[in-house]
Amino acid sequence: MLRLRSLTAIPVSVPLKKPVKMAGITLSTADNVIVRAEDYTGAVGWGESASAPTMNGETREGMVAAIRHMTARLEGAEVTGVEALPALIGPAIQFNPGAKAAVEIARQLRIRDAGGL
Numbered sequence: 001m002l003r004l005r006s007l008t009a010i011p012v013s014v015p016l017k018k019p020v021k022m023a024g025i026t027l028s029t030a031d032n033v034i035v036r037a038e039d040y041t042g043a044v045g046w047g048e049s050a051s052a053p054t055m056n057g058e059t060r061e062g063m064v065a066a067i068r069h070m071t072a073r074l075e076g077a078e079v080t081g082v083e084a085l086p087a088l089i090g091p092a093i094q095f096n097p098g099a100k101a102a103v104e105i106a107r108q109l110r111i112r113d114a115g116g117l
Contacts, residue, residue: 002079002114007103008036009067011060023054031060033099035067037106045110049098058098066099074103082108 014030021027035047051060073092079085085104093100 002039002041002107002111004037004074004077004079004107005040006036006038007067007071007074007106008038009064009099009102010034010036011064013060025054033060033063033067033102035102035106037103037110039110039114043110043113045106045108045113047102047105047107047109049102049105052098056097058096063096063099063102066093066096067103069093070099070103079107079111082111 010033012030012032012034014032016028016030019026019028031051033049033051035049037045037047039045049058049063051058051063053059070089070092074088077088079088085107089100089103
């Protein structure tokens with residue numbers, strides 16, 4: 001069982017080596033969010049999600065806000081395995097699949113590292 005101590009959303013803008021054209025726009029940076037999830041043992045799991053405003057409506061700023069909103073529900077929560085994550089994350093906020101995925105990835109990697117997968 002793991003108990004989440006902190007959840008941090010870190011917005012990043014990574015310059016692309018070569019601009020990418022898609023969905024009628026040209027991207028010169030990858031505007032992503034990295035999630036740092038730390039448990040009470042001090043161990044850390046990391047997750048990441050890319051913004052895709054023209055595909056699913058999620059912006060980097062919106063994902064950061066969604067993750068901060070989820071933090072209140074998730075900090076201090078006990079997680080027994082990866083199957084428990086959707087039940088914790090789902091009710092915290094509607095939609096926001098990228099933000100939820102980044103949080104879930106961070107927690108899954110931490111659970112895996114603790115031998116829970």
